[in-house]
Every structure is written in structure tokens, then in C-alpha cells.
Amino acid sequence: MRTLMIGWVVVVTLMVSAVSGWAHEGHHHHETQTIAEGSAQFDPALLGFSGMRELFNVHPVFVHFPIALFPSALLLYGLGIIFNWRTVCSAGRACLYLAAAGTVLAVMTGWMAQETFPHNARIHHMMATHQSIGIGIALMSLPLVIWSFVQKAQRPKAAYLFLIGLAVTTYAVLQNADLGGRMVFIEGASVKPAVSVISMEEEDTHPPTQ
Numbered sequence: 582m583r584t585l586m587i588g589w590v591v592v593v594t595l596m597v598s599a600v601s602g603w604a605h606e607g608h609h610h611h612e613t614q615t616i617a618e619g620s621a622q623f624d625p626a627l628l629g630f631s632g633m634r635e636l637f638n639v640h641p642v643f644v645h646f647p648i649a650l651f652p653s654a655l656l657l658y659g660l661g662i663i664f665n666w667r668t669v670c671s672a673g674r675a676c677l678y679l680a681a682a683g684t685v686l687a688v689m690t691g692w693m694a695q696e697t698f699p700h701n702a703r704i705h706h707m708m709a710t711h712q713s714i715g716i717g718i719a720l721m722s723l724p725l726v727i728w729s730f731v732q733k734a735q736r737p738k739a740a741y742l743f744l745i746g747l748a749v750t751t752y753a754v755l756q757n758a759d760l761g762g763r764m765v766f767i768e769g770a771s772v773k774p775a776v777s778v779i780s781m782e783e784e785d786t787h788p789p790t791q
Contacts, residue, residue, distance in 0.1 A: 638694035646683025670735040681722040714757040
């Protein structure tokens, strides 16, 4: 039964990844073929971490840890609690600890990042909400970490109530990820080509005083 369930989770994950990849490839195939026609499929000159030197701040490096690890903790804890799988609960606890640590790093780097790039009033307003939710996630993760120590056979006491708390925290993480994505990909926060436009808009809106 355990092998069957683990195999099922792996198969579903691979299927979702494959479908997403096919959709992405089909959507961009013609455009890529037009832009890169005749070029090599793999360009080793693009390797390395040169992009890190171009970032306004290191916040984007850390934000994906809680985004990946909280849902992983929820999935593993859920399977472990429902089917009474001790090792899977242990894996969920490890993901929870890493998620909490990643949240602290994301909040700290986000706090330092807020003044590192020009932004308009709309981005600043969204940034304040994004920051508040991030701090809330860090505060919610602390009792979950402590709760995970109060366990029996790797299952937290009041296990289903624990799952509800973890699910709420995971929802907050995904909601904050959506807000951060909107700031970057829609509003252009911390995106170099967009920052120059935002700066000019701010100068037009608030001309320098004589």
C-alpha cells in the first residue's frame, strides 16, 4: 500500500510537469524558432551566475524556499498522518523546519530590499502588504515548529488540527507569492528595464521643487 501510494504521487507529479512543459513548449515554439533559428540549442556561454551581479538585491534568491517547502511539508504531513507513515511525517517535519528558516531569510532580505530600487506609489502600497503577510507567515510558522516537537510516533498531537494550521500557513505563502509575482511581473518592481520607466513616471508626477 505504501509503495503504491508513493508511486501514485510520483506519477501524478511527473504527469503535471510533463503537461506543463508541453503547454509551455507549444505556446512559445514558433516565437523561439523565429528568434533563435539556426542557433545552438545549448549555449554554454550563458552559464554561470552572472545574473546575481545584476540584481538590485538578493531577495529573489530566497523567496522560493518557503514557496516550495511549505506545500511539500503539507503534502508529506498529510500523507503521513492519514496513512500513519512515520517516515513520511519525519520528511514533512524536515520540510517544515527548512520552510520556517527560509521564511526568516526571505523576510530579512525583503526588509533590506525595499529601498534598493526605485518604485512608484502603487508598488510601495503592494510592498507594504507583501511585507506584512511575510512577517505573519514567519509568526505562524513558529508555533507549527514548536508543535511538531509535541508528537507521538512522529505524528503531532492533535494531528488534524496541526494540518489545518499548516494548510492556512501554506495558503498565506501562496497568496504572498502571487502578490510578489504581481509586483515583479505586472508592475515591474525591481526589473531593470521597467525601473527606468517607473523613475521617469515618478519624476513627471513629482517634479523637483525649485
